[in-house]
Amino acid sequence: MHTIKTAFDNGRGQKLAAILDRPVDDRPIAFAIFAHCFTCSKTFKAVRHISRALAAEGFAVLSFDFTGLGESEGEFADTSFLSNVDDVVAAAEFLGETQGAPSVLIGHSLGGAAVLMAASRIPSATAVVTIAAPASLDHLAEMLEPARAEVEQTGSSEILLAGRRIRIGRALLDDLGQVGMTEAIAGLRRALLVMHSPVDNVVGISNATAIFTAAKHPKSFVSLDRADHLLGRAEDSRYAAGVIANWARKYIGEQQGEIKLASPEDNRVVVRTGATGFRSEILANGHPLVADEPVSVGGTNTGPSPYELLAAALGACTTMTLRMYADRKGWPLEEVEVRVEHEKIHCADCADTSRAGSKIDQLSRELVLEGPLDDEQKQRLVEIADRCPVHRTLHSEIRVTTTLAED
Numbered sequence: 554m555h556t557i558k559t560a561f562d563n564g565r566g567q568k569l570a571a572i573l574d575r576p577v578d579d580r581p582i583a584f585a586i587f588a589h590c591f592t593c594s595k596t597f598k599a600v601r602h603i604s605r606a607l608a609a610e611g612f613a614v615l616s617f618d619f620t621g622l623g624e625s626e627g628e629f630a631d632t633s634f635l636s637n638v639d640d641v642v643a644a645a646e647f648l649g650e651t652q653g654a655p656s657v658l659i660g661h662s663l664g665g666a667a668v669l670m671a672a673s674r675i676p677s678a679t680a681v682v683t684i685a686a687p688a689s690l691d692h693l694a695e696m697l698e699p700a701r702a703e704v705e706q707t708g709s710s711e712i713l714l715a716g717r718r719i720r721i722g723r724a725l726l727d728d729l730g731q732v733g734m735t736e737a738i739a740g741l742r743r744a745l746l747v748m749h750s751p752v753d754n755v756v757g758i759s760n761a762t763a764i765f766t767a768a769k770h771p772k773s774f775v776s777l778d779r780a781d782h783l784l785g786r787a788e789d790s791r792y793a794a795g796v797i798a799n800w801a802r803k804y805i806g807e808q809q810g811e812i813k814l815a816s817p818e819d820n821r822v823v824v825r826t827g828a829t830g831f832r833s834e835i836l837a838n839g840h841p842l843v844a845d846e847p848v849s850v851g852g853t854n855t856g857p858s859p860y861e862l863l864a865a866a867l868g869a870c871t872t873m874t875l876r877m878y879a880d881r882k883g884w885p886l887e888e889v890e891v892r893v894e895h896e897k898i899h900c901a902d903c904a905d906t907s908r909a910g911s912k913i914d915q916l917s918r919e920l921v922l923e924g925p926l927d928d929e930q931k932q933r934l935v936e937i938a939d940r941c942p943v944h945r946t947l948h949s950e951i952r953v954t955t956t957l958a959e960d
Contacts, residue, residue: 555579555608555825555834561647563620563627564639570624571595571617571644573652574608577825577834577841581613583805585657586644588637588664589616590685590783591693594623599661599684599784606794609834609841612657612801615648630709630722634667634690634729641671649677656805659797662686662756662782663693669764670737680804682746682797685782687756688738688763694729697721738767744804745772748793755782773800787853832856864893867916870943875920878937886934887924893917916947 555575560568572595575581585607589600595616604614619640621629645655654677660668665686672678687693700710700721709722738745745768749761765774775796780789824844826833831852835842844859846852857865868891879886897912920938922931938944 559651561617561643563636563643565620565627567620567626569617569620569626569640569643571615571647572604573613573615574604575613576608576611577823577836578839581653582611583613583657583801584648584653584655585612585614585659585801586641586648586655586668587614587616588641588644588658588660588667589619590662590664592622592629593661593664594618596623597783598787599790602784602787602790603659603794603797605832606791607798609843610794610798611841612798613652614659615644615652615655617644628720628722630720632722633727634663634693635670637663637667638670641667642674645671645675645677656680657682657797657801660684660686661784666690666734669734669741672741672743673737678743680744680746680801681741682748682801683764684748684777684784684793685750685753685756686747686760686764687734688760688767689734690729692756692760697729735763735767738764739769741768746797746800747772747774748777748796749774750777750780750782752779753782771804775800787855791855860895864895864916867891867918867941867943867947868893870941871918871920871938874941875922875934875937879934884926884930885924886922886926888921889923890921891938892919892921 555577557573557575559571559573561571563569587595587600587604589595589597593600595618600616604616607614617640618625619629619637620627620632641658641660645658648655655675656677657680658668658672658675658678659682660666661684663686665683668681669683669686672681703710704722709720711720745764747761747765747768749756749758751758761774765772775793777784777789777793780786780793784790784793822838823836824833831844831846832855833844835844842862843856844862845854845856846858848854852858871891872889875886875889894917896915896917898915899912918938920935922934926934
């Protein structure tokens with residue numbers, strides 16, 4: 554994944570801070586916009602998890618801070634729901650002018666309502682995704698009603714929402730009774746994916762029912778079972794991203810939808826990481842993979858560690874070699890399972906006595922051979938395992954060269 558910090562102007566000339574997550578090969582299959590939840594930001598956990606996971610699937614995702622939130626300019630108290638909709642449109646215009654026109658619009662909670670309203674003003678958008686979105690602004694109006702008297706008297710009021718203090722203004726309250734969400738959903742004319750948790754205690758599941766009922770086909774619904782409103786668990790966010798990626802491919806146009814594979818002549822593996830964290834996006838002959846480190850050493854455990862990938866390479870090469878050998882011999886090998894473990898061990902039996910007391914790397918390999926094989930055939934396959942190409946490479950002299958790429 555390639556992460557770029559950027560910014561664009563809203564309709565009032567204020568700078569809105571944004572993050573663009575691009576796939577590791579820097580050749581996105583489509584561009585998407587992610588609108589965050591009410592008073593959240595582009596760095597909110599659910600936003601980052603979904604954006605990164607979509608980038609790993611080949612999408613370029615622009616997430617941004619609405620006016621007055623996060624790192625964006627302006628005062629939140631001066632904004633309204635319709636100004637948020639304008640921000641989504643401004644983000645789409647910026648993306649179209651600088652990267653590629655967005656075909657997918659994604660919104661979480663009130664951000665979902667914003668993308669539903671903005672879609673008609675973004676011609677390139679062919680697919681809209683809502684996550685835990687309200688079907689109307691009535692719910693928000695109820696939450697903000699206690700502040701109405703002070704807003705009408707002084708022009709603004711500070712409220713406590715989801716553990717955070719925010720200042721709202723008259724413009725937001727004025728919008729709440731004027732926005733026709735049902736009409737906008739009915740006239741969407743884009744593919745719609747509605748995602749909602751049945752246990753959402755902030756925006757109830759009935760909102761998903763209302764959105765789905767009002768929308769015309771093509772439309773789909775996916776239950777985010779056991780997820781909370783903010784998708785606090787990383788696994789819920791990543792599940793949502795996987796569903797979005799597979800669903801959206803059907804609607805992103807004839808020129809998009811398939812991950813571009815590297816040419817057969819180019820056997821390089823490309824690995825890229827962002828400015829923070831260990832998570833690395835890998836492109837191996839066009840196939841996307843992820844590497845990371847365990848949480849215990851500062852990673853996020855979203856993929857195997859480098860040593861686990863090394864062990865996987867040995868295991869995969871072993872199964873392929875045994876499969877090829879057994880097929881050539883006509884032996885009844887039905888299934889092969891290879892279990893590989895990497896560890897550091899003390900060099901007690903090293904031939905090089907100068908290394909006594911030091912540690913060496915050991916890869917322990919265990920074979921599980923299924924099928925009616927006799928003992929002689931099984932022992933021969935154990936011997937053949939030591940002849941797999943990766944095994945031989947690990948035992949041979951290896952040279953690694955490092956150069957700087959030309960700009």
